[in-house]
Amino acid sequence: MGGLRLFLLVLLAMLAAPTGVVLLTPSAAIAQEAPAAPDYKQWEKDAALAEQVLEADRASNQALEQLRTRIDDWRSKFAASQTANQQRIETLRNQITALGPVPEDGNGEADEIASRRAELNDQLNKLQAPGIAAVEAHSRAEGIIKEIDTRIRERQADALLKLSPSPVNPINWPAGAAVLTQGMKTLWKESVEAWENPARRTELRNNLPVIILYLVVAGFLVLRAPAFIERMTARLRHSASMRTRDVAASILSLGQVVVPVIGVFLLVLAVKATGMTGLRSGELISALPDAAAALFFASWLGASVFSGGTTAPIVVDRPSEARFHANMLGLAAALEVMRIAFATDVRPPLSQSAQSVWAFPVVVLVAVFLFRLGQLIRREGARGADAGSAFRARVQRLFGTGLVAASIISPVLGAVGYVAAANALIWPALGTLALVGLVIFLHRFLTDVYLIVSRSGEEGREALVPVLIGLLLSVCAIPVLALIWGARIADLTEAWTRFREGVVLGGTRISPTSFLTLVAVFVIGYLVTRLIQGALKSSVLPRTKLDKGVQNALAAGVGYVGIVLAAVIAITAAGLDLSSLAIVAGALSVGIGFGLQNIVQNFVSGIILLIERPISEGDMIEVNGQFGTVKGISVRSTWIETFDRTDVIVPNGDLVSGVVTNLTRGNLTGRLILKVGVAYGTDTRRVDAILKEIADAQPMALVDPEPSIIFTGFGADSLDFEIRLILSDVNYKLVVQSEINHEIARRFAEEGIEIPFAQRDIWIRNPEALRGEQKPKPAAGAAQPAAEKPETDPRLIHNDPSDEDDGQ
Structure with a gap:
C-alpha cells in the first residue's frame, strides 16, 4: 500500500507544485560562477560524526537519511570546487609548455628560463592545491554516502524477508x-x-447551520455530481460539431475525481465542525x-x-x-x-x-x-x-x-x-x-x-x-x-547526480551538458552549411560560366567541408579532449577502412568525374550494359535514366575503371547503320538507287558527309546491303530507323523487290513412317545387321511455298 500512497502523493505534488522563478543579481551570478571555498574544519567534524554513526549502527533509517542529506551537500560543494582556478591553471600550463622541455642533462638552459619555469611551477602548485583537496574530500564523501545507502538497503531487505506469524493460522x-x-x-x-x-x-x-450546509453540498458533490459529469463527458465525446471535443471531454472527465474528493473534504469539515x-x-x-x-x-x-x-x-x-x-x-x-x-x-x-x-x-x-x-x-x-x-x-x-x-x-x-x-x-x-x-x-x-x-x-x-x-x-x-x-x-537524486557527471571515455568526461552543447553547435553549423549551399546553387553558381557538373561539385565540396568544420567546432565548444582517443580511433580506422573501401573508391571516382568531366548531365551513355541519359552526378554515384523510364544508380567507380560509351559527348551527331537483304536475282543497281533515294530523303541525315549504300556481300539467303548515314541528333536514332524501314517496305512492294526469308534443309530418316508403311520384321534366327540403312534415299525438302512437291 505504501507504493500506491506514494504514487498518489507524487501525483498530487506534480499537480500542485508551484513554479518558482529565481532572479539572480549580477553579484549573485558571480558568486555562483566562483563558489566559496568549503569549510574543511566543519567537514572533518561532520565526516567523523557520520563514520561514528555508521560504526555504531544504532541510528534509525530516518536519522541516516538526514545524515546522508548533509554529506550530500558537502559532496556537491566539493564537486563545484574541483574546477576552481581552472582557466588560470590552463594558462599556466600553456606558459610552461611555451618554455620548452627541460634539458635531460640539467645543463644548457638559461638562468632566466629556469627561474621563470620554477616560478610558474610554484604558481601552478598553489592554484592546484584547492582542487586536489576538493577531490580528496569528494572521494571521502562519496564513500560515506555509499556506505549509508548500503546500510539502508540492507535494513529494507531484512524487513521484507522478515517472517511473521502466519495470518491463516x-x-x-x-x-x-x-x-x-x-x-x-x-x-x-x-x-x-x-x-x-x-x-x-x-x-x-x-x-449546526454550517454543518448542514457542508453536508448538503458534500452529498450533492459525492452522490450526484460524478454521474452528471460522466453523462456530460459522454455527450461531449459523441458530439460531431466540435473539433476539440476529445480534449474538452478529457478535461471535463477529471471532474469525476476532483469534484467528489472536494465533497468528501467538505464532509470532513462538517464532522470536525x-x-x-x-x-x-x-x-x-x-x-x-x-x-x-x-x-x-x-x-x-x-x-x-x-x-x-x-x-x-x-x-x-x-x-x-x-x-x-x-x-x-x-x-x-x-x-x-x-x-x-x-x-x-x-x-x-x-x-x-x-x-x-x-x-x-x-x-x-x-x-x-x-x-x-x-x-x-x-x-x-x-x-x-x-x-x-x-x-x-x-x-x-x-x-x-x-x-x-x-x-x-x-x-x-x-x-x-x-x-x-x-x-x-x-x-x-x-x-x-x-x-x-x-x-x-x-x-x-x-x-x-x-x-x-x-x-x-x-x-x-x-x-x-x-x-x-x-x-x-x-x-x-x-x-x-x-x-x-x-x-x-x-x-x-544519486542516479541524477551520476547522470550529470557523465561518463569517462578515454580520459575524457562526457556529461549531458557537453553532449547537448556538442549537438546544438553541430546542428547550427549544419544549418549554416545548408544555407550557404542553397545560396551557391540558386544565386552564385548559376551566374557563372561553369558547367553544371562543376557547379554541383563545388556545392557538394562546400557541404562536406562545412560538415567537417561544424563537427570540429562542436567538439571544441563542448570542451572535449579527444587526444586520448587517438589510439582507439587509429585501431577503429583500420576496420572501418576495410568496410568503407568501396565507398571511398566511389567517392574519389566521383571527384575525378566532376573534375575531368568525361560525362555530363544530359549525355547518352552505355555502361555495364545499361543504356540511358545521365540525369545527375553526385560524389558517390551517377543517376542514369533508361529509355524504359527506369532509374539506374551506377557507382562512380564503374564509370572510372570500366568501359563507358558516350554517344553525345561534345556533339549530338551519330551514325546509323541499317542492314537490308533482297532475294537472289534482284537487280543490285536498282536496289542501290532506291536505298539511296530513301536515305537522302531523311531530314535528320547530314548532307556532308552524304548517306552511302554499301553492297556488303552474298549471304546464305539474300543479297546484303547497308545504309550508312550520319544523323544530326543521335537521340532520334530509333525514330529515323523506324521511318526508313517503313519506306523500304513501301518502295520494295511498289518495285516488286522480294525480301527473302531464311531457308533450311530437312533430312527425313524414315519416310515410310510418313506414308503409313510398316517396316518388315526379320525372320526368326536371322542375323541382325550391325547398322540399318534407310530403304530410300532421303529427299531434299524446301520450305519454299512455291514448291509443288508432296513433301516426302
Missing part, C-alpha cells in the same frame, strides 16, 4: 480481532465523552479524502482506459467487467487507507500476529480482483494486423501476465508469513497498473492536442509526433515507477 486470529474490538471501543468511548461535554454540545449547536471527534476518530476522518481519492481515481481511470472497442487504449474482451474490477481495486485501496489510519498510534503497539492478521485480508482482496483484471488484459481483443498493433498486443500480454503473477505470489507469501514481502509486491503492482493507465490517458490527451494543432485526422495518431510523445511520457514515468517499487528519493 487460527491461533493468531484472536490478536487481530482484539485490535478491531479495542478500536471500536475506543471510538465509542471518544464519542460518549465528547457528547457528555457541554462545551462540545454548545459548539455543535452553534455550528461538530466538535465530537477524538484522537482515533479524528485520524479516521482525516483519512477519508485520501480514501476517496483512491476510489474515484480508480473508477475514472478504469472508465478512461477500458472504454471498449478496438480503438481503446487497452483492448479487452469484456470492457465492462474490466471497469468493474478497476472499481473494486479502488475500493480495496480505500479500505487499506482506512485500515492504516485505524491502526495508527495504537497503544500499546500492535503485535506481529495482529499486524499479520490485520493486513492479510486486504492483500487477498486486491489479489483476487487484480488476478481477474490481469487475465482480461492478457486476453486482448481484436487488433489491426500492422506491426505496431502486434507489438502493443505483445506488451499488453506481458503486462497482464505480470499482474497475474503478482496476484498469485503475494497471497502465498502472506499465508506463509512474509506479510511485508506480500505488501511490497501487491501494492506496487497495483500502483504500476495505475501509473500505466495514467500514462495512457496523458498520451491520448496530448495526441488529441497534437491533432488539433496540426489539423490532422485520425490517421495522425500513427504519425511520428504521437510516438515521440509516448516515448517521452514513458521516460518521465520511470522515476515515479521506481518510487512505487520502493526506491528512495535519495536513490533518484
